[in-house]
Amino acid sequence: MPVSGVPGADEVPAPHEPARAEGDTATAPSPGGSAAEGTGEAPRARRWCRGTRLLVGATAVWTLLLGLHVLLAGNWWLWLLVEAVPPLTLVAVPLLLLAVTPLARPVRRWLAPVLVLLLLAGAHLSGFGPGWSGGGGTGTTAGGTEVKVFAWSTDYWQMDDDKQDFYAFLRGQDADVYLLQEYLYWEGDDPVRIDDTARLREEFPGYHVSVEGELLTLSRLPVVAEHHRRVPDTGTAWYHEGSKAQRTDIQVGDRTVSFYNVHMPVPFQVGDNPLSGRFYRFLRDQYAWRDRELDALRSDLAENPHPALLTGDFNSPWTGSLLDPAPGTRVHSPGSGVLPARSWPVSDYPLPKLWRLDWLFTTEDLAVPGYRFGGGGDFSDHAAQEIRLVVPDPTASGHPKETR
Template sequence: MAATTVWTVFLVLTVLLTGRWWPWFLVQNVPPLTLVAVPLLLLALLPLARPVRRPLAAVLVVLLLAGAHLAGYGPGWGTVTSHPPGTPVTVFVWSTRYWEMSDDKDAFYAFLRRQHADVYLLQEYLYWKGDQPVRIDDSARLRREFPGYRASVEGELITLTRLPVVTAHHAPTPGGTGDWYWKGTKFQRTDLRVGGRTVSFYNVHLPVPFHLGNPFRANTYRASEGRSAWWTGELGKLRADVVGNPHPAVVSGDFNSPWMKGSSLGGGTRLHSPSASWLPPRSWPVSGFPLPRLWRLDWLFTNQDLAVADDRFGGGAAFSDHTAQQISLIVPAHTP
């Protein structure tokens, strides 16, 4: 009974505080699987609470269903079963883990070419040296590997497209050393012509919202508070841009949060998820960390009448700690 009470309080606080209070950023990164595993464990221990077994069982079933919903268990949502008439667009989204810094460069580019996407939304277009980000310029190689594509770079974000570019939006770049990364924008907006319409593609890489350090030192918590404010501020800027954008929008990338299902980007955005399994999709880590693949950090939102015909994770483990996301969109003809 005590454990059930504690878990109920934890679940309520998760709903109320996730993404809103900086100390909770340290807690909310538990694997979503935990929201199902804990009530299942308590249900298995019910014989130890025989006098209150029935009412406790009812409470735990409610907690299990609520946790499963929050964690993303159940059928996928947001994809369409029949394709509306319109222009198909393939989108490839991937956090590259510092471009091809420690990879076989030829194999890295061969992997990208094999996707044959109309639009590539790629994150971590940079190198890392010690504790400092390093800007790179691989434009000459990109032109050779992707003839007919246009590349647009914003900080550590790069969008490649063979669709006509209407506007490549760029935020002002801070001038200090490293400020392009630490103070620059964490999303990139590119407006593309699709059929007869303009569609905005948002390439997102929000910062890690907490700092892992010595728990007995105050600067660990100050750093965590600063990082959570950074994450929240960048998400707020993204929301404001989406809400003020009259064009239909595709918003995708690495949000560095497993709980975007409970967040809204505004502007009528809808969250999408692969529909092939009742298990929640997991995109991190697929390599590079001694951790099981239990988190989804990479998300997809659309708004207005854009339809997602297919959305799946797969590939990229040879080069990155994130699996890639492959998306098939349908952009309907504009109806006045």
């Protein structure tokens, strides 16, 4: 209690408070303030937990991989191993990372938009969204001629199939044009050329039969021209040096349309040891082979005055997005189902059907009002392509009437 009437008695320090030195301006910590604030020290930054660090690291790695995939797919032989990954992986990974993002509170506000962008990019490359025509494509169907096309990778010609059932399946398609791949046998690592022409003429009377290497085209429409590559008549040159994009010019109404029957080389052989030198030599050689064949296809298309349809087994799930077989063509996709179209494997392999290896492209004003993957699983590891093509009449399309 202060003593009344004594000058300065109110200013005597309490016994429990130390006297302040003159000029000392330190203040007591504010209520609720930290010890660091009270002592004038800078607060320490909170460290991310291990889960947050892992999530940020995984997002960075995935961003790098996606960027490399866009740059290297189709441009580096070793990247063929990455090209074998199912395209839906580009959707599944960012979705998984997005699912756990809410748990990473320090970074979720900026990490979530990044993952959404990665998801949208991956979805487009995988076959979702705009840019993929669903079951139709562009062009008009008015005043045109309709052509039924059946394209199929036959999994080697009847090596393990019942011949009667095999031909019955083909006849049942009742197509105007058949574009069939793998018209050959195999003995070990060696392709064996076959000649089933007599049976084909018996089964398909009135059809024109055209064979180039392992590619077979049947047409009941008039064939205007066949464009076969000249190869040595020795050994397996018919297979290894022959064209992998057989072109047949066919008269449709008053116009000539080029039908390209495509089978690009496989990137690698399932079952080969990836630790062996043979595996990587094969990978490099197959990449170079595919590159040559794609260049030849692009060159032929650039000089072709006719509208064209390209279809077959391109042996890459990225053909419609990252691997452009021919600039200026339109890619078509079946429009049924929630997921993007898939055509392989439908048999023979203990794998889910996650890849699309079979593709369809058109040029100019050709329309595709009907397109789906049909049967074929009883005979091949590939689903068959059932295509309804409409070729507009010259007067409707603005093209002059062709003479022959």
